[in-house]
Amino acid sequence: MVAFIIRRLIQSLFVMFFVALVSFSMFQFIGDPVNQMVGVETSLKERAELRERLGLNDPIPVQFFNYITDAVQGDFGISYQQKRPVSQMLVERLPATLELSLISALFSLLVGIPMGVYTGLNRNGFLAKCFLTISLIGISLPTFLIGILLIFFFSVTLANLQPISIFGLFMLDPKIFQLPSFGRGTVVDLGWWTTGLLTVDGLKALIMPSITLGLFQLTLIMRLVRSEMLEVLRTDYIKFARARGLRNRAVNFGHALKNTMVPVITITGLQVGSIIAFAIITETVFQWPGMGQMFLQAVTNVDIPIMAAYLMLIAFFFVVINLIVDMLYYVVDPRLRIDTGKGSGHG
């Protein structure tokens, strides 16, 4: 097992090296950083000097070598725009992105799996059909549109509604359901991590972005669980289990659901990676101060140090998540444990 992890970590170094190489060869096509760094009155001569000092005139392989040499020592350079160390900026932004990704992944799992099981068990139920129809929205609408629609309703419309009288008993002010349209709300600084999970408006601020980000995954997981459930429920061992007189609950959850989990884990794992990576759009719509938003700004401003570091970090995340997914297989699927035993015996 340890050898396996080490092997995978070494692989991850190759992946990151390759990502850095590919991104560096792309950077020469995205524009001139110097124009974004200086004001209009800076002379051509000064621009040329700055370009020279930044090493932008060196051949790409040389630039790449210099970058990798520094990166290996943990130095990812200084942001061209904000003139601060990139590693420090990423560390500041990391909590926002990870918190958002984690919450939306949890949201899609905790809602998606039960919905999938339900629709799998009650194929023709009215509610199941409703779930499936609604889930089409999650697949077909683009993320930014969902975000904007949520903002429109929960931030703008609710803010401008008059209090409603409920059966003449009490007045309900719709504004109490109003959600913030941008930002993280109040965050608590734990020194090494900033979290919005400990304050009321921090939690409120999380609701819309995580639904927006998680809706697609929710749909995916629900449909996956449903089709796997339908598949498994037809197998002989389920029939046998029923024939033995096991209770429905034991059959459905103890036997059927557990056996649907291998593909669900694979997909979820890969999706967690893409949630982190594609949080970019959600972060932009909600002005969520995460890494994705920073990356997008870096692209607009040709801030090469930020782009390079971000891409490598995302590559690293994907590798780590895949590693975790592989390890989870061992937990849910006993056959794999036996296979590895044999395999390592040969090795």
Place this chain on the structure above:
Amino acid sequence: MKVRNSVDRDKFGSTKMRKFMMATVAAAAMSGAVAAAPVNAETLRWAFQGDAQSLDPYSLNETFTLGLLGNVYEGLIRRGPDLQIQPALAESWEIVEPTRWRFKLREGVKFQNGNDFNADDVLFSADRVRAEGSDLKTRLAGVTDIVKVDDYTVDFVTESPNPILHYEWATWYIMDKEWSEANDATAPTDVTAGKENFATRNTNGTGPFMVTERETDVKTVLMPYEGWWDTPTHNLTEVVFTPIGSDSTRVAALLSGEIDMMYPVPVQDMARLEGDSNTDVLAGPELRTIFLGMDQEYDELLYSNIKGKNPFKDIRVREAFYRAIDIEAIKQKIMRGLATPSAIMISPFLFSRSDEIERLPYDVDMAKKLMEEAGYADGFEVGMDCPNNRYVNDEKICQAVVAMLARINVKVDLLAQPKAQYFAKILRPKRDTSFYLLGWTPGSFDSWNVMYNIIGSPEEGGRGKFNVGGYSNARFDELTDMVLSETDADARDAMIAEAFKILHEERGYIPLHQQGLAWGKRSNIELAQRADNQFMLYYVTKN
């Protein structure tokens, strides 16, 4: 709504406070009992589409960065609501000799950390603004010597007489010498040096507001500085600035009352904000002129089917292009009224005699005739470069121009790109374009800046740096030099008028319009909108 705002946010205003609160906050928040601050009507929350890149006042010569810092730092002069020059850190000034200006500094001014302001700080700031890494070196261009006469008098000696020496000094902010030295921030941040500068995230100005909290791209909190030398006219007790990049989110945040003020308002949302009883749009002309440039330098047009010659060298072709553009249609359909058609290359706001030149009228028939005379009755192909995230509706303007030029048989191949790629392609030294759209605001609020940078014949020393099309006229250059040192205002204006007439007669550029600026605010906010698009917090009152 106001109650909700004050309950939920900013219990941990300062960093110190935040650390202190850290231990208790979890329990408090869990029980839903975050203590409510008193309802405070004087907190202003506002948003812009981006953030200031740095708090170092010399690190980037850019409107928003300097505008935000203008609330914290001050220059020797400042600009009023109508951009008129007012005394600030200098009480008065006089020209003792044509090349020697004497500035009498204001006494009793204190920096926000309590240090005294005096002549040493001015001298220090002059050194710092000219140091390596500064982007504002041109603020003191032509100044050869700075002499401290006494603690509150400073002389600036210039190479040649310069009537507009101090025009740009409203954004040359004076920094505290002692503070900068104590914090190792005596030079602006140099990206290539590989370390952060203290002044990048910390400020110590003499201005009406202090930065109390700063998270780049997330939130900046400002508090009024009690020791400000001037009498405050605002009634704010706290200002929270948040950048919101997405247009629709920014509009939504204003509509929902989460923020009190924001800009820019996207033109397509102006009607919506005006229609809402809680919000208003303030629209006015900006100082930026949008224009089309045509390459008159290369001997062969790039990206064209015309080989061996450059049609733009023919004045008839340039005029045909000019006349083929229906500027009213652009104003109405694309800018939705948020533009003022322009005949010269500078805002009429900045040049008193601008009404002497009129736009060539829109006339397709005449344009066709001119093309025919020039030998291009069947038109020709030309590539056009355009930014798509730099100016208001820049790409749409270019698309309209393409359609209008099709009427005179010119086939335009439009390449609209983000500004990063666009500027790298069209600007010198690459200059890979034949036909392009550009916008310009003269930083000095004066015509010379436009004449020298945009219209003057390109040369090594800096003249014509942004004259991408390479228009060149010897008399124009001569006038540019004369304008620089002419101290008599009337004579100077006459020279500027002559120069702009030459350009107009030669159709060297096609000016399009003054882009408008649009700010959105809640109805209870009073503020002054300056044409340079800088938002000054000390003009704000919240009712």
